[in-house]
Amino acid sequence: MTQLREPLSLISECGLPAALEVMGERWSFLILRAAFNGFVHFEDFSSELGIARNILSNRLARLVDHGVLARERCEHDKRKVEYRMTEKGRELLPAMLALRDWGLRHSDNVAPNLVLVDARDQQPIAPITIRAHDDRVLEWGDLAWAEAVEAGAPAAKECAE
Amino acid sequence: MTQLREPLSLISECGLPAALEVMGERWSFLILRAAFNGFVHFEDFSSELGIARNILSNRLARLVDHGVLARERCEHDKRKVEYRMTEKGRELLPAMLALRDWGLRHSDNVAPNLVLVDARDQQPIAPITIRAHDDRVLEWGDLAWAEAVEAGAPAAKECAE
DNA sequence: GCTATTAGGTTGCGAATAGCTACCTATTGC
DNA sequence: GCAATAGGTAGCTATTCGCAACCTAATAGC
Numbered sequence: 001m002t003q004l005r006e007p008l009s010l011i012s013e014c015g016l017p018a019a020l021e022v023m024g025e026r027w028s029f030l031i032l033r034a035a036f037n038g039f040v041h042f043e044d045f046s047s048e049l050g051i052a053r054n055i056l057s058n059r060l061a062r063l064v065d066h067g068v069l070a071r072e073r074c075e076h077d078k079r080k081v082e083y084r085m086t087e088k089g090r091e092l093l094p095a096m097l098a099l100r101d102w103g104l105r106h107s108d109n110v111a112p113n114l115v116l117v118d119a120r121d122q123q124p125i126a127p128i129t130i131r132a133h134d135d136r137v138l139e140w141g142d143l144a145w146a147e148a149v150e151a152g153a154p155a156a157k158e159c160a161e
Numbered sequence: 162m163t164q165l166r167e168p169l170s171l172i173s174e175c176g177l178p179a180a181l182e183v184m185g186e187r188w189s190f191l192i193l194r195a196a197f198n199g200f201v202h203f204e205d206f207s208s209e210l211g212i213a214r215n216i217l218s219n220r221l222a223r224l225v226d227h228g229v230l231a232r233e234r235c236e237h238d239k240r241k242v243e244y245r246m247t248e249k250g251r252e253l254l255p256a257m258l259a260l261r262d263w264g265l266r267h268s269d270n271v272a273p274n275l276v277l278v279d280a281r282d283q284q285p286i287a288p289i290t291i292r293a294h295d296d297r298v299l300e301w302g303d304l305a306w307a308e309a310v311e312a313g314a315p316a317a318k319e320c321a322e
Numbered sequence: 323g324c325t326a327t328t329a330g331g332t333t334g335c336g337a338a339t340a341g342c343t344a345c346c347t348a349t350t351g352c
Numbered sequence: 353g354c355a356a357t358a359g360g361t362a363g364c365t366a367t368t369c370g371c372a373a374c375c376t377a378a379t380a381g382c
Contacts, residue, residue, distance in 0.1 A: 036301075046330095053371090053372095054332070067267075077328095079329045079330075088267055101176060103179035105252070106249055109179070116305070126296070130289065142279060202358075203358070324381105333374075334374100337370080340365100352355085
């Protein structure tokens with residue numbers, strides 16, 4: 001059991017702190033959600049989210065700095081600015097959906113009246129899960145840590161609990 | 162395009178704000194990561210994360226209040242308290258991994274020397290993805306919003322972009 | 323061309339939150 | 353008993369949040 005603790009200092013090299021550096025501040029994820037839903041203008045984010053203008057300005061700049069959104073002046077109305085989702089931003093969708101699913105499962109607010117579906121067959125998407133290389137769904141108890149291949153033979157050890 | 166904006170006020174009823182209410186504060190996710198890795202004691206979280214004691218105290222209490230961790234006095238040493246992951250907490254693993262993956266993919270810090278593997282065959286787990294009901298991997302462009310089944314016939318509309 | 327309006331900010335200031343250090347209390351080991 | 357350990361709390365400072373007011377550039381109306 002004390003064994004288990006040892007790897008953590010190593011996996012501090014994991015991407016979580018880096019992700020939180022970008023997305024960990026208040027409002028960042030809600031701005032991202034709005035962006036996923038087609039919002040592009042400052043005033044739209046502002047009125048939808050009810051966020052203070054200076055904070056919104058700060059968050060948008062930060063998301064742009066980190067490449068999650070792209071800031072473009074609108075061609076036919078140069079007062080306007082468009083904040084568009086980048087590919088890097090789009091790659092946050094699984095994380096956002098996983099978080100959203102969890103929040104929904106554990107909240108009293110019953111069900112949303114809109115759900116995400118596969119556009120091809122209109123079937124609701126599956127819950128976000130952890131998968132093995134062959135697509136089997138894995139739970140926490142099925143997982144273990146192993147040394148990455150670059151660092152030698154993968155000598156794995158069980159993930160206790 | 163303005164069409165797109167309309168659904169958002171409805172999906173404000175989505176679980177994201179609820180999830181952020183619990184996990185959105187600084188340190189919450191890092192505490193969860195430590196808990197996933199077997200940390201259970203106050204002093205262990207404190208020394209590993211380098212978080213201020215009053216903040217740690219506050220966050221642990223908050224996570225306990227929301228049922229993500231369970232607080233138990235240790236039987237054989239009553240000075241000690243154990244903060245253990247609950248099932249509700251464990252269900253945050255997909256969200257945490259998705260976020261971690263994203264942070265890793267987009268950070269300069271090369272690769273971690275430890276990776277999560279399927280304990281059964283020691284193969285690294287697959288990246289967290291969005292799946293259709295039949296396990297096909299879906300991208301943002303493949304998705305659409307539809308009214309939930311409880312609210313009548315699923316009249317879907319394309320997710321533009 | 324003059325004025326009003328709109329879009330996207332910035333600035334100042336008080337409130338809330340984070341973080342450091344020191345202190346406190348209940349157990350435990352000796 | 354006495355010192356050490358575990359898990360906090362209290363007080364103070366530094367940073368961040370949030371509101372309201374203001375500012376500037378680009379358009380729209382006339």
